[in-house]
Amino acid sequence: MATVTISQQEFQQPSRVMLFFRYLRRNPGLFIGFFILIGLILFTVIGVLTIDSSDAYPLSVKPKQPPSLEYPFGTDFYGRDLLAAMVVGMWQTALIGVLAGAIGTLIGVTLGFISAYFGGRLDSIIKGTCQILLPIPVFLIQVVIAGSLDKRDVTIYTMALIVVLLAWMWPTIVIRSQVLSMKERQFVSVAKLSGMGDFEIIFAEIMPNLLPFIAASFVWSVFSAVFASFYLAVVGLGPLREPLLGNTIWAAQSQGAFFNGWWWWPLLPAIAMVLILTSLALINMGLDELANPRVRRTE
Amino acid sequence: MSIRKVIERLLFLVVVIWTASTITFFIPRISKRNPIRERFGQLARTGGFSPDELEIIIESYSQKFGLDKPLWEQYADYIGGIARLDLGVSLYQYPKTVLELIQEAIPWTLGLLVVSTILSFIIGNSLGAVAAWPRAPRWLRSIATPFILFMGVPPVLLAVFLLFFVAFRLKALPLGGAYSIGVIPDQSLEFYLDVLRHQLLPALALIFGTVGGWVLSMRGMGVTIQGEDYVLFAEHKGLSGFTIFRDYYLRNALLPQVTGFALALGNMVTSGIVIEQLFGLPGIGTVLYNAIKANDYLVIYGVVLFITIAIATLMVMVELLYPLIDPRIRE
Numbered sequence: 001m002a003t004v005t006i007s008q009q010e011f012q013q014p015s016r017v018m019l020f021f022r023y024l025r026r027n028p029g030l031f032i033g034f035f036i037l038i039g040l041i042l043f044t045v046i047g048v049l050t051i052d053s054s055d056a057y058p059l060s061v062k063p064k065q066p067p068s069l070e071y072p073f074g075t076d077f078y079g080r081d082l083l084a085a086m087v088v089g090m091w092q093t094a095l096i097g098v099l100a101g102a103i104g105t106l107i108g109v110t111l112g113f114i115s116a117y118f119g120g121r122l123d124s125i126i127k128g129t130c131q132i133l134l135p136i137p138v139f140l141i142q143v144v145i146a147g148s149l150d151k152r153d154v155t156i157y158t159m160a161l162i163v164v165l166l167a168w169m170w171p172t173i174v175i176r177s178q179v180l181s182m183k184e185r186q187f188v189s190v191a192k193l194s195g196m197g198d199f200e201i202i203f204a205e206i207m208p209n210l211l212p213f214i215a216a217s218f219v220w221s222v223f224s225a226v227f228a229s230f231y232l233a234v235v236g237l238g239p240l241r242e243p244l245l246g247n248t249i250w251a252a253q254s255q256g257a258f259f260n261g262w263w264w265w266p267l268l269p270a271i272a273m274v275l276i277l278t279s280l281a282l283i284n285m286g287l288d289e290l291a292n293p294r295v296r297r298t299e
Numbered sequence: 300m301s302i303r304k305v306i307e308r309l310l311f312l313v314v315v316i317w318t319a320s321t322i323t324f325f326i327p328r329i330s331k332r333n334p335i336r337e338r339f340g341q342l343a344r345t346g347g348f349s350p351d352e353l354e355i356i357i358e359s360y361s362q363k364f365g366l367d368k369p370l371w372e373q374y375a376d377y378i379g380g381i382a383r384l385d386l387g388v389s390l391y392q393y394p395k396t397v398l399e400l401i402q403e404a405i406p407w408t409l410g411l412l413v414v415s416t417i418l419s420f421i422i423g424n425s426l427g428a429v430a431a432w433p434r435a436p437r438w439l440r441s442i443a444t445p446f447i448l449f450m451g452v453p454p455v456l457l458a459v460f461l462l463f464f465v466a467f468r469l470k471a472l473p474l475g476g477a478y479s480i481g482v483i484p485d486q487s488l489e490f491y492l493d494v495l496r497h498q499l500l501p502a503l504a505l506i507f508g509t510v511g512g513w514v515l516s517m518r519g520m521g522v523t524i525q526g527e528d529y530v531l532f533a534e535h536k537g538l539s540g541f542t543i544f545r546d547y548y549l550r551n552a553l554l555p556q557v558t559g560f561a562l563a564l565g566n567m568v569t570s571g572i573v574i575e576q577l578f579g580l581p582g583i584g585t586v587l588y589n590a591i592k593a594n595d596y597l598v599i600y601g602v603v604l605f606i607t608i609a610i611a612t613l614m615v616m617v618e619l620l621y622p623l624i625d626p627r628i629r630e
Contacts, residue, residue, distance in 0.1 A: 135611045139569040140603040148330035270459040281451025
């Protein structure tokens with residue numbers, strides 16, 4: 001009896017968690033990306049819980065202090081504690097990214113499905129609109145929108161909206177092409193023949209198979225939202241009172257931080273931004289590989 | 300390529316430009332801001348004329364800029380102006396036109412962007428091609444990996460690090476500006492060398508911030524080409540490895556990359572604008588930045604439209620010229 005149980009254990013399918021970890025080993029980009037991201041989330045969450053976030057605003061601490069035990073990240077020209085500014089800035093960056101990413105993906109998935117599944121005139125309108133908008137540099141239009149707003153109206157939420165306004169074209173095109181190829185698969189024909197309705201086919205048959213693509217497209221949207229809001233903030237179009245990471249670099253540069261020797265001021269937010277963008281880019285690439293194993297095989 | 304396709308692409312270009320100009324026309328008009336009122340409100344605070352006078356001035360200037368006409372007439376004037384390449388005048392440096400401001404700034408921007416784009420293309424594609432070439436030495440192939448790993452890092456962040464390490468710590472290159480303070484621009488060699496020294500960091504940031512995309516796509520392309528029959532055939536003919544690499548593998552893998560060129564240009568321009576401002580270079584990005592700071596709306600919209608037209612035109616041109624370099628897709 002004992003030998004039987006051992007062999008049963010031997011042939012047991014490894015648990016899903018085990019499989020997940022084994023997969024991460026084969027897909028190191030995804031692993032590193034998640035690792036950095038979890039670190040960033042921990043930093044932000046612990047920071048928000050332990051640090052007085054009012055120190056992230058001007059005139060709260062002694063200005064122009066280099067990093068020390070009291071102020072690990074130093075303080076800036078306006079008297080902000082940069083550690084607190086970073087915590088609040090990361091939290092706001094995450095807010096913009098997730099909000100804009102979710103809206104962008106939602107629009108992209110909806111339009112992509114409508115366009116590909118129903119086809120016809122609706123498809124050509126959606127596809128044509130995307131094609132016309134894609135060559136226009138999105139950042140410049142965002143500059144126009146942000147520049148037209150009253151400075152007092154610019155908040156974290158308007159930033160997210162500005163950023164998402166022109167960032168749904170790419171997800172739409174990606175999802176559309178995936179649905180187009182999925183639509184021709186046999187299981188969809190079988191579902192159709194067995195009398196399933198359009199909505200049932202979309203949500204029960206096609207959607208689950210597209211989840212990795214939708215996840216990759218979500219991460220891409222978050223990435224581009226963070227990227228765009230960072231650029232807008234660096235040219236001084238962000239919500240000026242908030243310690244958004246790009247705003248901090250903008251403020252440092254306009255006060256000539258390097259000329260005056262306050263090197264920590266622009267450097268630390270830049271490092272944080274590199275970590276955020278790199279982790280998102282790695283996760284996006286990793287998810288692409290997960291969604292489309294053929295990419296892996298060609299490498 | 301048929302005449303029909305050429306006309307089709309040109310029409311597409313017109314539609315793109317028309318869409319962009321319509322967006323830049325309507326967005327500011329939806330907003331509640333009135334540039335003329337803001338400008339003269341500012342002047343009134345410093346110059347001291349009475350509120351009644353202010354209203355008269357605002358009205359007369361609104362008339363002068365055609366802001367009292369109905370919206371559709373303003374729109375027609377605006378689109379007509381764009382068709383004649385008239386982008387309006389600056390509110391702050393009046394009577395300078397937007398086009399004049401662009402003309403003064405464009406050599407700086409073009410110089411930086413053209414050189415950076417070309418170098419990034421060359422470096423990225425050679426690294427990517429080598430990374431996918433199985434016979435290349437291992438160390439050479441692994442050079443590409445860090446570029447792919449840090450693909451998400453935008454040139455602007457790279458610029459901050461370069462400023463810190465090269466300019467601030469090592470003091471090897473200047474922290475910013477187009478040329479050293481106190482130098483009078485002339486045609487001497489010394490002046491050009493000085494300018495070059497100031498352009499080096501922004502160019503490095505732009506090049507290495509954009510190389511990763513080329514590396515990744517070229518590596519993917521290279522892997523696909525390797526499996527092609529003509530590469531196998533060349534190998535069986537006994538051609539040397541280098542000949543195969545240059546004439547069979549690289550040439551064919553490079554062609555599709557050219558189509559990515561125009562798209563990459565859009566990203567390059569975006570990053571270039573922000574980097575110029577970071578380094579204080581007097582290019583188009585700085586014109587735009589100053590206009591944003593001063594609320595000089597007409598300049599903002601003019602510059603945005605100018606860049607959009609330039610990029611869209613280049614994109615269509617690349618598309619039209621592509622069949623000339625790739626005979627396989629000629630009809």
